Amino acid sequence: MARVEVQNVQRAFGDHKAVDDVSITFEDGGFYALLGPSGSGKTTLLRMIAGFEFPDSGSIRIDGAAVETVPANKRRIGMVFQNYALFPHMSVAANVAFGLEVSGQKGKDVRRAVSEVLDLVQLGDFGKRRPHQLSGGQRQRVALARAIVTKPRVLLLDEPLSALDKALRTTMQGELKRIQREVGVTTIFVTHDQDEALSIADQIGILKDGRIVQSGAPEEIYDRPNSEFAATFLGDANILDGTVVEGRLRLDNGAVVALPLDSTQTSGRMRCAIRPERVRLAVRNAGGRAEPGATVVWGTVRRRLFSGSFSRYAVDCGGSELQAIAQRGATRDLAIGTEVELSWDRRDLIALS
Amino acid sequence: MAVTGMTRTNGLKKALPLLLPAYGWLTLAIFLPLSAMVYFSLLTTMSSTTPSLTLANYAAFFSDPLYAVLLLRSVKLALLVMMICVVIGFPAAYVLAKIFKGRAREAIFLIVILPFWSNSLVRVFSWSMVLREGGILDVVLNAILPFKVSVDLMYSYPAVVIGLVHSYLPYMVLTCYLSLQAIDDALIDAARSLGASRTTILRRVIAPLALPGVLAGSALIFIPVIGSFMEPRILGGRGGTLYGTVIEDQFTAVYNWPLGAALSFILLAVVLAILLAAAPVLRKAA
Ligand SMILES: Nc1ncnc2c1ncn2[C@@H]1O[C@H](COP(=O)(O)OP(=O)(O)OP(=O)(O)O)[C@@H](O)[C@H]1O
Numbered sequence: 001m002a003r004v005e006v007q008n009v010q011r012a013f014g015d016h017k018a019v020d021d022v023s024i025t026f027e028d029g030g031f032y033a034l035l036g037p038s039g040s041g042k043t044t045l046l047r048m049i050a051g052f053e054f055p056d057s058g059s060i061r062i063d064g065a066a067v068e069t070v071p072a073n074k075r076r077i078g079m080v081f082q083n084y085a086l087f088p089h090m091s092v093a094a095n096v097a098f099g100l101e102v103s104g105q106k107g108k109d110v111r112r113a114v115s116e117v118l119d120l121v122q123l124g125d126f127g128k129r130r131p132h133q134l135s136g137g138q139r140q141r142v143a144l145a146r147a148i149v150t151k152p153r154v155l156l157l158d159e160p161l162s163a164l165d166k167a168l169r170t171t172m173q174g175e176l177k178r179i180q181r182e183v184g185v186t187t188i189f190v191t192h193d194q195d196e197a198l199s200i201a202d203q204i205g206i207l208k209d210g211r212i213v214q215s216g217a218p219e220e221i222y223d224r225p226n227s228e229f230a231a232t233f234l235g236d237a238n239i240l241d242g243t244v245v246e247g248r249l250r251l252d253n254g255a256v257v258a259l260p261l262d263s264t265q266t267s268g269r270m271r272c273a274i275r276p277e278r279v280r281l282a283v284r285n286a287g288g289r290a291e292p293g294a295t296v297v298w299g300t301v302r303r304r305l306f307s308g309s310f311s312r313y314a315v316d317c318g319g320s321e322l323q324a325i326a327q328r329g330a331t332r333d334l335a336i337g338t339e340v341e342l343s344w345d346r347r348d349l350i351a352l353s
Numbered sequence: 354m355a356v357t358g359m360t361r362t363n364g365l366k367k368a369l370p371l372l373l374p375a376y377g378w379l380t381l382a383i384f385l386p387l388s389a390m391v392y393f394s395l396l397t398t399m400s401s402t403t404p405s406l407t408l409a410n411y412a413a414f415f416s417d418p419l420y421a422v423l424l425l426r427s428v429k430l431a432l433l434v435m436m437i438c439v440v441i442g443f444p445a446a447y448v449l450a451k452i453f454k455g456r457a458r459e460a461i462f463l464i465v466i467l468p469f470w471s472n473s474l475v476r477v478f479s480w481s482m483v484l485r486e487g488g489i490l491d492v493v494l495n496a497i498l499p500f501k502v503s504v505d506l507m508y509s510y511p512a513v514v515i516g517l518v519h520s521y522l523p524y525m526v527l528t529c530y531l532s533l534q535a536i537d538d539a540l541i542d543a544a545r546s547l548g549a550s551r552t553t554i555l556r557r558v559i560a561p562l563a564l565p566g567v568l569a570g571s572a573l574i575f576i577p578v579i580g581s582f583m584e585p586r587i588l589g590g591r592g593g594t595l596y597g598t599v600i601e602d603q604f605t606a607v608y609n610w611p612l613g614a615a616l617s618f619i620l621l622a623v624v625l626a627i628l629l630a631a632a633p634v635l636r637k638a639a
């Protein structure tokens with residue numbers, strides 16, 4: 001169990017900076033997700049922590065000790081690979097035992113540890129099988145068992161669930177979370193699936209073009225994204241552009257709305273975001289009045305996307321389109337062409353830099 | 354991948370037209386000449402117009418211990434050449450498959466398979482220029498070393514070994530390369546992250562996974578080297594008398610085709626026996 005500090009780490013391939021001045025700290029026992037689009041440097045960062053790749057500059061410390069020059073096999077870091085990378089010529093038990101045997105453990109100790117960890121990943125009866133006789137989810141568990149049986153200081157997972165189908169993925173997310181809590185190892189999980197990151201991790205770091213755009217707790221990043229990229233990459237967001245005039249925000253479509261609560265800006269251009277589920281929809285002139293402090297924008301329903309328990313509306317507001325999500329229990333379904341008023345609490349409006 | 358019986362038979366039916374030319378060619382090029390050789394090996398003589406059938410040619414092998422001695426010598430030579438090819442070829446293939454990338458890999462690959470492109474006779478004769486006294490090796494060594502050495506490897510057993518290794522090394526490099534290439538780099542990374550040193554990875558991950566390639570290469574080398582005659586004759590001189598050269602003599606010098614054919618079949622039997630004996634090991638590796 002350990003704390004990992006990445007400081008000003010850079011790594012370039014040719015003149016392309018795969019990881020560009022990244023600083024992030026992974027606290028002891030935390031479950032971190034690194035999230036970012038393809039090519040954003042997630043794997044490269046992970047491989048540098050693992051020791052397969054070395055930074056051009058910057059430092060990586062594990063429990064305070066610099067490890068940049070320590071080879072991968074001396075770092076005591078467990079890794080789960082996207083394609084599992086199980087040794088095809090060894091049985092499941094032999095795969096799991098490999099790391100223990102390499103570190104010099106023998107016989108009974110190895111067998112006990114192997115059967116314990118196989119029980120932990122619920123594969124107690126599969127020790128004798130070969131990897132090719134397992135399903136994708138089972139291979140995934142073996143890979144995890146093999147990585148944690150050596151009691152690594154840090155567990156790294158590079159898109160470990162991306163090869164699984166949706167249902168299995170959800171199950172495995174729960175499993176992973178349970179096992180991580182049980183073992184308590186500092187875990188860094190790379191994914192480009194935002195839902196996965198949100199549901200599984202205690203902390204999320206968002207990468208873009210080799211840089212950390214934002215990091216923090218899932219709720220924090222979701223509710224307070226600091227950039228348009230963070231707002232739209234993690235979840236959906238309506239982006240509103242406008243000008244600050246007399247303490248209010250005049251949107252480019254003409255509507256005037258209240259400034260975000262935490263905004264201190266007094267003039268000039270401003271870009272804000274509002275989550276679709278924070279936008280309330282009502283039929284215009286339905287009689288109900290907007291709450292005081294709420295902002296109202298008028299528009300016309302253009303499209304409706306039905307998703308079972310909720311509907312997603314695209315509303316045309318004077319040329320710009322806003323998305324709104326309505327729970328179907330709370331609101332009547334609105335027909336296309338309905339004149340609506342959109343409102344939101346100004347606390348939910350997010351100022352973007 | 355599970356293949357159901359259904360698709361397998363279907364596949365066979367579809368593949369038949371594709372396989373026919375190959376089988377036709379094999380019949381023509383191997384089965385017919387081989388049948389002719391069986392017939393020859395049972396003849397008393399080639400010259401007589403009414404030859405009679407006999408087993409005397411096979412008996413000759415057992416009546417003169419020289420044949421067995423030479424055969425044993427050829428087997429030892431083949432084992433030696435094979436092992437040298439493993440020792441040189443495997444690391445070369447490893448570097449090629451796992452360390453070099455892109456352009457460098459292509460360039461070195463070319464160098465490795467270049468011997469395939471040159472006429473084997475030219476190759477062997479060029480070795481004679483290198484190995485003889487006053488040859489290239491002699492001159493170069495004397496230019497580098499401060500003391501005088503006289504290098505004359507020509508017409509010796511080592512010369513035969515060198516020539517054969519040079520001729521057959523590409524097979525080993527290619528088969529090893531193919532099996533090493535197929536090993537996912539992530540396996541090596543996984544082993545490293547589990548704490549394995551480079552030698553442990555080589556021993557426990559790479560070697561077992563590359564074994565089929567090593568064995569295939571070994572078989573590809575062992576079989577022709579046992580019967581080789583050109584390199585031994587040109588580079589070996591008197592030291593190059595081997596089972597293969599004796600067979601060749603029967604066909605080209607003595608014109609005793611029946612004996613040559615019989616000796617060939619005995620060689621074939623021995624090779625098959627050796628492969629059969631090695632089969633359990635081979636099956637386990639595959
Ligand atoms: N060995 C390499 N040689 C050259 N360029 C590389 C190498 N590894 C990565 N890159 C480049 O570095 C950048 C970051 O790659 P990386 O694999 O870290 O992305 P990623 O975030 O893991 O993407 P993905 O989600 O697709 O896996 C990419 O532009 C990639 O092309």
Ligand SMILES: [Mg+2]
Nearest residue numbers: 042043044158
């Ligand atoms: Mg990646």
